[in-house]
Amino acid sequence: MVGVSDAQILQMPGAEDSQTGEVAVPGDGPSWSDQVGLALEFLRHRALGEYRVDAFGFDPELNDSVLMAALRPLYRHWFRVEVRGIEHIPAEGGALVVGNHAGTIGLDTAMVQLAILDEHPAHRHLRTLGGEFLFSLPFVGMLARKAGATLACTPDAERLLRAGELVAVWPEGYKGTGKRFSERYRLQRFGRGGFVSAALSTGVPIVPCSVVGSEEIYPMIGNARLLARLFGLPYFPITPTFPWLGPLGVVPLPSKWVIEFGEPIDTAAFGSAAADDPMLVFEITDQVRETIQHNLYRMLVRRRGLFR
Amino acid sequence: MARVVLVTGVSRYLGGRMARILTDDPAIERVIGVDVVAPTGDIGGADFVRADIRNPIIGKVLATAEVDTVVHMGVIATPRQAGGRTPMKEINVIGTMQLLAACQKAASVTKLVVKSSTSVYGAGPGDPALFTEDMEPRHPPTGGWAKDSVEVESYVRGLARRRPDLTVSTLRFANFLGPTANTPMAQYFSLPVIPTVWGYDARLQFVHEDDGLEVIRRATVEAHPGIYNVAGEGVLSLSQAIRRAGRVEVPIWSPLVGVAGRWVRRGGFADFSPEQIRLLTHGRAVDITRLTTRFGFTPRFTTEQAFDDFVHARRLNNVLSPDLVSGAETVAGRILSGWSA
Numbered sequence: 001m002v003g004v005s006d007a008q009i010l011q012m013p014g015a016e017d018s019q020t021g022e023v024a025v026p027g028d029g030p031s032w033s034d035q036v037g038l039a040l041e042f043l044r045h046r047a048l049g050e051y052r053v054d055a056f057g058f059d060p061e062l063n064d065s066v067l068m069a070a071l072r073p074l075y076r077h078w079f080r081v082e083v084r085g086i087e088h089i090p091a092e093g094g095a096l097v098v099g100n101h102a103g104t105i106g107l108d109t110a111m112v113q114l115a116i117l118d119e120h121p122a123h124r125h126l127r128t129l130g131g132e133f134l135f136s137l138p139f140v141g142m143l144a145r146k147a148g149a150t151l152a153c154t155p156d157a158e159r160l161l162r163a164g165e166l167v168a169v170w171p172e173g174y175k176g177t178g179k180r181f182s183e184r185y186r187l188q189r190f191g192r193g194g195f196v197s198a199a200l201s202t203g204v205p206i207v208p209c210s211v212v213g214s215e216e217i218y219p220m221i222g223n224a225r226l227l228a229r230l231f232g233l234p235y236f237p238i239t240p241t242f243p244w245l246g247p248l249g250v251v252p253l254p255s256k257w258v259i260e261f262g263e264p265i266d267t268a269a270f271g272s273a274a275a276d277d278p279m280l281v282f283e284i285t286d287q288v289r290e291t292i293q294h295n296l297y298r299m300l301v302r303r304r305g306l307f308r
Numbered sequence: 309m310a311r312v313v314l315v316t317g318v319s320r321y322l323g324g325r326m327a328r329i330l331t332d333d334p335a336i337e338r339v340i341g342v343d344v345v346a347p348t349g350d351i352g353g354a355d356f357v358r359a360d361i362r363n364p365i366i367g368k369v370l371a372t373a374e375v376d377t378v379v380h381m382g383v384i385a386t387p388r389q390a391g392g393r394t395p396m397k398e399i400n401v402i403g404t405m406q407l408l409a410a411c412q413k414a415a416s417v418t419k420l421v422v423k424s425s426t427s428v429y430g431a432g433p434g435d436p437a438l439f440t441e442d443m444e445p446r447h448p449p450t451g452g453w454a455k456d457s458v459e460v461e462s463y464v465r466g467l468a469r470r471r472p473d474l475t476v477s478t479l480r481f482a483n484f485l486g487p488t489a490n491t492p493m494a495q496y497f498s499l500p501v502i503p504t505v506w507g508y509d510a511r512l513q514f515v516h517e518d519d520g521l522e523v524i525r526r527a528t529v530e531a532h533p534g535i536y537n538v539a540g541e542g543v544l545s546l547s548q549a550i551r552r553a554g555r556v557e558v559p560i561w562s563p564l565v566g567v568a569g570r571w572v573r574r575g576g577f578a579d580f581s582p583e584q585i586r587l588l589t590h591g592r593a594v595d596i597t598r599l600t601t602r603f604g605f606t607p608r609f610t611t612e613q614a615f616d617d618f619v620h621a622r623r624l625n626n627v628l629s630p631d632l633v634s635g636a637e638t639v640a641g642r643i644l645s646g647w648s649a
Contacts, residue, residue, distance in 0.1 A: 033641075033644075036645055044637050046551070047633045049544075053511070054542075055511070057509070057545060141433065151433075151435070153436050156437050
């Protein structure tokens with residue numbers, strides 16, 4: 001894995017008219033003055049608003065140069081994420097990644113996004129779907145949109161898939177992230193199968209994604225319902241360190257993560273009219289859920305330990 | 309097809325310009341402009357009738373002039389334009405009811421064009437990225453101009469039901485911006501420091517005034533029944549727009565935004581109504597596929613171009629100008645390159 005953050009910064013448009021510093025030493029990577037020039041170029045874009053945001057609020061420049069770069073140390077050094085089956089993610093065209101959701105605050109979405117950006121040969125952007133609650137939150141909702149997330153609803157999912165984007169959804173929602181530690185790696189109900197009808201109507205493959213390691217980062221041993229209601233949250237987590245240790249309690253435990261993408265499930269063969277067949281939608285929903293659950297159990301059996 | 313056209317809201321900038329555009333069309337015999345107050349600007353060759361659309365006199369105008377096309381641009385966006393929220397609501401809602409009642413009675417009327425707003429979709433965290441014309445609002449507007457627009461549209465639907473022979477075009481416009489239109493958004497972006505809601509960055513869309521007027525003109529002289537979203541392609545995020553305008557953003561903690569909004573409004577600096585605040589918090593964008601395909605018009609200005617045209621025409625770029633930023637970049641580059649030497 002080469003320094004993707006550097007690579008992304010080099011790709012930024014308008015870099016050729018940078019007039020700072022001397023001539024670069026050939027064959028020796030970007031020189032200090034070139035790097036300074038590029039960084040200032042980036043800052044100038046940001047200061048003058050000279051960048052593009054798509055209809056969903058995705059800001060690729062900010063995402064690649066700042067947001068993903070900020071998460072990369074967590075990904076590489078803290079969780080030491082290992083990725084398997086990346087070849088199951090298509091190099092182009094629409095596809096729907098469906099994953100298990102865990103870990104109290106849902107860091108798994110960001111880690112899967114970064115896994116595909118860094119490890120996939122095409123360095124694809126993963127467009128994640130989130131609940132309404134996420135977008136009602138200040139800062140978190142804003143950053144999620146800038147990182148390519150949008151509301152988990154049929155119109156948005158289908159619009160992204162039709163545009164050939166790689167989309168991801170975590171159908172367990174808050175039931176997945178807010179479950180007790182004793183229920184770890186047990187998949188919760190998979191919503192109403194809306195994601196399956198979106199995949200059927202656009203004819204894109206569904207790629208099951210199983211994540212091991214995410215459950216242990218904040219082992220939720222209790223839920224303070226009263227506090228949750230007070231703050232308008234879906235749940236208020238109590239972990240061995242939170243809220244007892246204050247700010248230290250928000251440091252996630254350094255569990256070892258494995259992200260595994262399974263064999264894609266083809267939906268194009270059913271035809272787009274199949275999206276209106278609730279029986280088929282339920283069947284495929286169950287099939288996807290069973291696949292992810294099965295892979296999780298298999299990965300857990302082979303696991304050497306929580307932290308290595 | 310349109311011979312005699314009646315335009316409401318003609319004393320304000322967009323209505324006046326629309327009247328001018330229509331009088332320049334040789335196929336149109338007569339343009340009648342109606343408003344509560346006398347026009348301050350040029351309305352071209354249009355005949356002005358000072359009539360409150362809130363009273364039944366409008367019916368007599370329609371009948372005696374044998375009006376065949378009514379262009380309703382009389383919905384007011386801010387209380388300041390009407391002298392308070394109560395007269396604003398009366399002009400918007402009761403005025404529209406009177407106008408539509410008159411249209412229903414007048415046999416000569418065959419076409420109705422209504423300037424509505426994308427604000428009917430509301431704004432909130434549960435909104436899809438882009439609204440199409442068939443979608444119901446997830447967070448329906450609760451007050452102000454947006455709610456008036458919802459009510460106006462519902463009366464228009466009622467009329468279309470009762471007079472199925474009418475060609476009714478409902479045009480939902482994104483916020484107008486351009487070199488001259490003095491819209492609430494134009495006032496907002498002209499503030500030297502721009503208050504925003506802390507922790508949120510709304511997606512915004514604008515329609516250039518020339519494009520907006522062209523859509524109304526085509527709906528008037530051609531036949532485009534139905535509801536159409538009208539906006540420049542693409543979106544700008546609020547923070548990006550502020551930077552492009554060379555302004556300084558002042559984020560305000562959301563519980564205090566309401567108070568700050570009242571303060572800004574009372575000071576007469578800009579309209580910062582609760583509806584506007586919701587828009588500036590959660591943003592809103594619409595799908596214009598129906599406009600480009602069925603209506604057959606693609607706005608010449610994208611959202612970004614409409615905004616830039618507004619910024620350049622008003623010479624807004626004076627607080628944090630591109631020259632200043634480029635200068636700072638050059639100086640910082642020299643200093644930092646010097647370090648390594």
